[in-house]
Amino acid sequence: MTDSPALGLVTDLTIWGMTCAACVRRVERRLAKLEGVTAQVNLATGRARVTHPPETTPDALAAAVEAAGYTAVLLRPELPEEQRGGADPEDGGQDRNEAGAKGAESARERERLLYTALLSLPVLVLSMVPALQFRNWQWLCFALAAPVAVWGAWPFHLRALRGLRHSAATMDTLVSLGVTASFSWSAYALFFGGAGEPGMRMPFTLVASGGHGTAHVYLEAAVGVTLFVLLGRFLETRARHGTGEALRSLASLAVKEVTIRRGAREVPIPVAELRTGDLFVVRPGERVATDGQVVEGTSAVDMSLVTGESEPVELAPGQEATGGSVNAGGLLVVRATAVGADTRLARITRMVTDAQAGKARAQRLADTVAGFFVPIVLALSAAVLGFWLGAGAETQAAVTAAVAVLVVACPCALGLATPTALMAATGRGARLGVLVSGPHALEGLQHVDTVVLDKTGTLTSGHMSVGWVTAVPGGVGEAEAVRLAGAVEAASEHPLGRAITAHARRTNAPDGLPPVRDFTARPGHGVTGRVDTRTVEVVSADASGLPPVLSAALERAEGSARSAVVVRVDGRAEALIEVADLPRPGSYRAVDRLRRLGVRPVLATGDRAAVARAVAEEMGIAEVHSRCTPEEKAALVARLQEEGRRVAVVGDGINDAAALARADLGIAMGSGTDAAIGAADVTLVRGDIEALADAVGLARRTLGTIRTNLVWAFGYNAVTLPLAMAGLLNPMLAALAMSASSVLVVANSLRLRTWEPRRAAARSGRPPRPVPSGRPTGRRNR
The missing domain is CATH 2.70.150.10 (Calcium-transporting ATPase, cytoplasmic transduction domain A)
Structure with missing residues (x-):
């Protein structure tokens, strides 16, 4: 660990016992009370990422979490990125221990759910179907409901008591109070209110009404709330497990x-x-x-x-x-x-983990609302009980309405709306070769309307390759000309020569290249050598003395600012080879898809104007800026921002770092320099610019999913709370609705795991022609 308080340390904690957004807010507030400590707690992952000064020990952080009423398990403390060393061999064991603990906890939850269901189903059937109510049926239901209300709901009771000791209320407080009130009222009615008389019949109703006096029991509410909340929690946990599939795949x-x-x-x-x-x-x-x-x-x-x-x-x-x-x-x-x-794999895993640990603005708002929501619900429940009693309603009807308010208003869906979507999206992005540094990057991608593209290494591959080969009809032929040129250039160190040799080796791999003798290099002109029995020259292209077919090819190459050389065999011009920096796969489609998404492409390159125009024409980009220094690229970004544009910059080199940092969103090619990747918010791992269009589409779908989740989470409470307060909702159905809302939110987020980019919507594009290299054309400078 570092002793520098300016840098700070980062410690990850696994938090056990969180059930809703109110829990998240409690843990964050408790940790924030420590001097110099900030924390981000993720309900979906059950983890807290804490930044703290060196003098604050991890044990002190765990103690603060436990003081809030939760259990904290210490994970590996980390130094800032620039001070991290090699991998810790204990990490794998630690992860396995955590996975084992989660597996054991899941098994216990499954066992509790199974026994609760076996005990609850007879109670629900007998309470809801009067024709099946035999003599003393209510006592059988009481015997079956007692272990459900006590043992089945024990996790809720335990966490509610822990919260009470710390003067806090969460979802568990609401569920525990609802189960306790329903079961306690039923026990009172059975032993003291006449509901225990043999032959008692009880109709089932969907609203908060009871029988006469106290001869009515709500055992179905006590077991139903417990069963449905346990079931919802179990399904929610399994679904949330699916959102973390990307990290498990990487591991x-x-x-x-x-x-x-x-x-x-x-x-x-x-x-x-x-x-x-x-x-x-x-x-x-x-x-x-x-x-x-x-x-x-x-x-x-x-x-x-x-x-x-x-x-x-x-x-x-x-x-x-x-x-x-x-x-x-x-x-x-x-x-x-x-x-x-x-x-590279460790860096990818770290970026995905960091992204999932962050919070979107919408989630911070939801957590804040949830922190006040539970106390408000408790106050509403008490007010509803008082109102119905004051209005002369039956006592059991008033209690039922109050319990329904408690149960239906649990803010589970609110806390899960954003983190589950972010987990699923970052995982899907990683599988598509798109790494985002956090929720702010996804939010930024959604709003970007202008993207500034570098040329070399971004739109193009960044290295010279053979594009077109034109051979004289009736001569040695294209393949033989390339073979001979590659053999001579094998002894050359010039970039054009290396590109020709690499191309010749690929196309002549089965036979290899023949040896060269009497090799001579003439700077500014070309190379000469003897291959087999022939004299081969690979020299700068000059229009004088060329056959018409090669003259036309040279004119085309010069018009597009491409480099060209002539292959002469025994003094006769046989072929013209064009060498260029070829476009990356999908570059044209990527630019086309960005335009369709409403994003304006701008080309900014350090190459000369002719080269920049040729690339822009090839890619269909209207706005071009050439001979840009790193400072001028950053100034261009600032100018576009002053015009009200939301600007993203895509680059791969050190010269792009300033513009990447200045942009609203920096996007680096995964094949680029560490400086570019470090300054970027998004990294395109697979080195394909088309991944940028995928990233924009994924970001927009993710933010749309989050909005849908939040609308559902808020809308659900806006509809069900008034119904419960009006006595129009049975507590058992309230529990079912609450559990279903959480499962629906998580299931909606899981759809992001199967999201596919709409690549078919873009035009297929032009054939991948070579684009300018940025070197002078028509002359070979050695």
Whole structure:
């Protein structure tokens, strides 16, 4: 831990016993009473993320939570990001212990629900169907209802008592009071009010009316409230478990054991012992243990669970392998370049966890409302009881109306409306290759109306590639020209030469490239060498002396500001090769989809005007800013903001960091620099700009889901509370309605887990033509 109070520490706590938004507010307020402490408590995850000074110990935080009436389990305390070290080998065990505790708790809840249902169902049937009420049926119901009201509802009673000791009221207070009032009234009526007489018959009614005097029991309300609230809690917990599926999927990608090479031996070791620089083996079907660089072997690797990209990636020596991806082909030997908390998978998991720990503005409002809601409901219930008694109503009718008010107004749905949607959305985003830093990023994505796009590395791949090859008819042919050019350029270090050689190796992989002799490089002109028995030149394109077909190809390349070279074989021009920075997959579709979503694309690049215009024309972008310095990009963002625009910036380099930080929302490419990713609010992991359109669509759907949840949560109380106060709602039905509202809110959030972007709505776009490289055209500068 750091001794610097300015940086502060972050500690995660698991909180047991929270049931509603009022509980969340109580825990946050209790922790905030400690000096220098701020906390965000998430009802859906049952966790608190606490920022505190070094002198405040984790034990003091846990004690504060327990003083509020809840149980706190300490998780791993964390330093600020810049001070974190490697992975803690105990983390996995800690997570397993927490999972085991949750599993045991779930088993106990399931057992309590089962026995409560077995005891409650006969009581409900006999109370609701007068034709089945035999002699002394009420005493059988009392015998069955007693363990339900005491043991079945014991979790509510216990938490209500804890809250009472701390002068606080929550959902459990309301349920406990409702069950206790219903059962106590029934016991009084049976023993002292005449309801225990043999042959007593009791009609069932949906409203708060009773029989004459005290000869009426409400055992069905006592067991019904307990049963339905337990059932709702159980279903809600299972549904909430589904919203955290993304984190469990990410955790499942972590490899437990890895085989490393030590000399000629292969030794299996725990992955916690793996160190940077170690060579490890990845066999077909195995997961890559950690981030590294391939040193031997070639294979197709499935990275779908890490980046959201479904198409396998071909890896060869020198290329980067990502930890957690699956080797789908041959054997690979990889050199570890990052381990523990520094791996890409660890960073993704941390971002998802941090995002789910945050709160949207709507949730903060809901928590505040819920903090005052429960005391108001208690006051309303007392007022309803007094009103009905004062109006001359039957005592049991007044008690029933008061109990219905207590039960129906539990603010469970209010507390779950936002966090469950955020959990499901961040998980779905991670599977689509979109990582958001928190709820503020989702809210920002929803409102963005202008996006400033960088060119190199964002719209384009950021490295030179062969685009078009034009061969002279009747000559050596396109394939042979590329093979010969690639062989000569293999000895060159020029970026254009490396691109040509890489393309030749891909297209001639079965045969390889022939050796070159008598290699000569002439700066500013090109390279020459002997391949087989022929003299091959790869030189700067010059219109003079070219065949018409190559002249036309050169004119087209120069018009689009692309680099071009001529391949001459034994002194005869045989082909023209165009080299460019190719667009990323889906770049045109992404820009088209953004326009359809009402987002205006703007291109801002450091390249020259001709290059910027060519890229903009290719992508269909109307507004272009070229030769932008990092300061000018930030100034452009500020100018757009002054015009009232909500601006997002997409970039991948250090030169984009200032604009990313200045924007309303910064979006970094996952393949970009650490500076860009650190300044961004959203990271597009899969390196595909089309993920940005997915992110905007997901954000809008998420915020729409949250609004629907909150409307339902508030609207439910707005409708049912007046009915209960008017004596038009049986407490048993009130409990059913309250439980159903929570389950519906969570189920609505779960729909986000299956959300699919509407990619088919966009036009298919143009063929992926090469776009300008930013280098002078028509001349080869060496």
